[in-house]
Amino acid sequence: MEGTFSRAVGSKKLFHETIGEVEKALAYFERHREKFIDGVRTGFPDIDAMTLGLKPGVSVIGARPEDGLTDFALTVCDNLVTSKDYRVLYFTGNLRSRQVAKRLLSISSRVSLASLEGGVLVSERDFPKITGASGRYGISDDILNIVDGKIDEDIVCSETRRFVGQKNKRKPIVFLDRFQDILPMNDESLYRPSRNIARELTDLANDLDLTMIVLSEMKKVSKTKIPTCADLRDFGAFEYDKLGMLLRKGDVCEQEELGQEAFGMDCFFTNNPYDKSNEPVRLTYLLRCGRFESCAKID
Numbered sequence: 529m530e531g532t533f534s535r536a537v538g539s540k541k542l543f544h545e546t547i548g549e550v551e552k553a554l555a556y557f558e559r560h561r562e563k564f565i566d567g568v569r570t571g572f573p574d575i576d577a578m579t580l581g582l583k584p585g586v587s588v589i590g591a592r593p594e595d596g597l598t599d600f601a602l603t604v605c606d607n608l609v610t611s612k613d614y615r616v617l618y619f620t621g622n623l624r625s626r627q628v629a630k631r632l633l634s635i636s637s638r639v640s641l642a643s644l645e646g647g648v649l650v651s652e653r654d655f656p657k658i659t660g661a662s663g664r665y666g667i668s669d670d671i672l673n674i675v676d677g678k679i680d681e682d683i684v685c686s687e688t689r690r691f692v693g694q695k696n697k698r699k700p701i702v703f704l705d706r707f708q709d710i711l712p713m714n715d716e717s718l719y720r721p722s723r724n725i726a727r728e729l730t731d732l733a734n735d736l737d738l739t740m741i742v743l744s745e746m747k748k749v750s751k752t753k754i755p756t757c758a759d760l761r762d763f764g765a766f767e768y769d770k771l772g773m774l775l776r777k778g779d780v781c782e783q784e785e786l787g788q789e790a791f792g793m794d795c796f797f798t799n800n801p802y803d804k805s806n807e808p809v810r811l812t813y814l815l816r817c818g819r820f821e822s823c824a825k826i827d
Contacts, residue, residue: 568614568701568739571607572822574809578797579771584737586730588707590744590760591775596793597743599635599818600775600811601703602628604741606636606819608701609664609671615698617673617691619684621709625674629665631818632672636661640816670696680710681725685732692736702740704729708747730770757798772798778810790814792823 567581591597598620608614620628634641637657644658665672675687684704692700704710712721733740746755760772778792794808810823 568608568699569611570604571611572604572809572811572820574822575773575795578807578809582739582741582771584739585733585770586726586740586742587771587773588742588744588760589773589775590746590755592746592755592777595775595777596791596813596818596820597745597775598623598705599631599813600793600820601705601741601743602631602818603635603820605672605701605703606632610636613698614701615671615673615696616701616703617675617688618703618705619675619679619687620705621676621679622706623676625676628674628676632665633658633661634817635819636664638814638817638819641818642816670694671698681728684710684729688732688736688738688740692738700738702733702738704740704742706743706745708745757796760798770799774798775811776808777813789816793820 565576565581567576567579567583569576569581589597589601591600605616605618608616618628623631630644631641633639634644637654637660639654639657643654673687673691675683688702691702694700707722707726710725729740729742732738744760746759755774755776757772757774760774774796776794776796778794791813793811793813795811796808812821812823813819814821
């Protein structure tokens, strides 16, 4: 054809130019990463930058029993409610609804949980914080629904469909605290029922185009072993295609500006957009109020 021609290109030049284009694209992405966050923002900028937000479907968060798993989930819950963009359905098999409410008040107001639970008189400057936190949740019954007591997969599915079906401009988010609490207790082997229940939860979230956050308490990981992202697949419950977050306790530190003892917590990831499971995000766990705060990402 007139006006066309062919030419040979050497691989050295070709791949050098290709790598240059890829590097430019990556540099642009790093500079403008905020624009690419299209999922649910957790309120932790470093986590949101790593995951690009939580997508519809199931996300699994795991931790040892003593590493603040429920408090982390409730901190995310508080961040979502405070943003005024989301409403939350929270399933809990190990706490009563009133206990969850007190923890949320403590996390949201940053007032000691012991003061709220023990009826200890708080200072005058703390009282407006408590009433302010209460007001954020008390404006409507639809902002936060808590389902406690004995929970199984049928209750989770029916209550989730009811909650999602309510007319509300806020987007629904579901927390399941904890996956182990809905497993049958009389089965000798939990591997098969856990896989079936996990598949049912995944199908439910996908069918409703819903973001569901499932907590997994990693009791079976030996205390002498450092938990890893591979341990998130408790009894094979969730496959590797799910976004996974692993909380692991770091060093004890002192938050001088807050006057509260705190733990440094590392948050590891699996199946995030960067596939960088070895690069954790550092969080701070404030023990008195149970709140997690964001810190700089670990290099």
